[in-house]
Amino acid sequence: MAEAFSLQKVLETFRSCLSEEKEVYIKYYLAGWQELVSFMNTLGNVFSFISKDVVSKVQILENLLTGENGSHYVTVQSMVKYELENNLVDITKRGNHIESGCRTLLRLHRALRWLELFLDSLRTSKEDDKTSVMCCDAYNESLAQHHPWLIRKAVGVAFCAIPGRDTFFQVMNAGDETQVVALLGESLPLISEVYQITEDLYAKNNLLELP
Ligand code: 1PW
Numbered sequence: 001m002a003e004a005f006s007l008q009k010v011l012e013t014f015r016s017c018l019s020e021e022k023e024v025y026i027k028y029y030l031a032g033w034q035e036l037v038s039f040m041n042t043l044g045n046v047f048s049f050i051s052k053d054v055v056s057k058v059q060i061l062e063n064l065l066t067g068e069n070g071s072h073y074v075t076v077q078s079m080v081k082y083e084l085e086n087n088l089v090d091i092t093k094r095g096n097h098i099e100s101g102c103r104t105l106l107r108l109h110r111a112l113r114w115l116e117l118f119l120d121s122l123r124t125s126k127e128d129d130k131t132s133v134m135c136c137d138a139y140n141e142s143l144a145q146h147h148p149w150l151i152r153k154a155v156g157v158a159f160c161a162i163p164g165r166d167t168f169f170q171v172m173n174a175g176d177e178t179q180v181v182a183l184l185g186e187s188l189p190l191i192s193e194v195y196q197i198t199e200d201l202y203a204k205n206n207l208l209e210l211p
Contacts, residue, residue, distance in 0.1 A: 005039045006173040011187040017194050023075040030058050046161040060104045094211050103210040109198050114142040123184040135159040
């Protein structure tokens with residue numbers, strides 16, 4: 001059986017994500033997502049269609065990283081440079097490069113924003129607050145803007161079925177509520193820094209709307 005999820009491991013992978021020059025290591029970025037997928041899987045089947053898409057995107061990037069041009073995929077920065085210089089990205093409409101590293105990572109990047117917003121509202125939530133509402137609000141403020149109606153509907157249904165706040169705190173596997181809140185407070189700035197660096201890089205290269 002796979003090792004149990006722990007929030008501590010997510011924190012560590014996101015901490016390993018940044019090089020001294022503030023470049024984002026794809027290897028650890030993917031490791032962070034793999035942790036989050038194992039988290040989603042503990043939340044039950046409703047999340048399986050969500051985690052399936054994340055798993056397939058992680059797989060695409062892993063294949064690039066371990067493939068023959070893998071040395072160009074060490075950091076997000078080197079990937080962007082390599083793919084753009086070699087015309088490996090569909091910029092305005094889908095063409096020959098529907099699975100470019102840039103567009104694939106962009107999907108995970110947008111989802112990371114959702115996660116950041118959600119974890120932050122969990123962190124600051126009160127006992128009676130509803131996780132389904134927090135999830136929906138975070139989603140509407142981020143990812144939903146990039147999803148078509150059908151996906152938004154399906155995601156909405158999944159969110160209605162998510163476990164309550166107590167379960168979330170338990171599943172994080174990081175001690176009692178106070179400890180989880182503290183660890184979230186420590187993790188979120190790391191996630192947010194990785195997000196922001198990627199966002200700025202994509203903005204600078206006009207990649208934020210890749211099809
Ligand atoms: C509780 C912790 C969970 C955090 C993970 C949040 C991930 C949310 C991903 C939602 C995915 C919904 C189903 C898939 C939709 C795809 O169409 C979409 N993928 C994503 C990641 O947004 C866009 O990818 P595509 O269709 O352009 O390849």
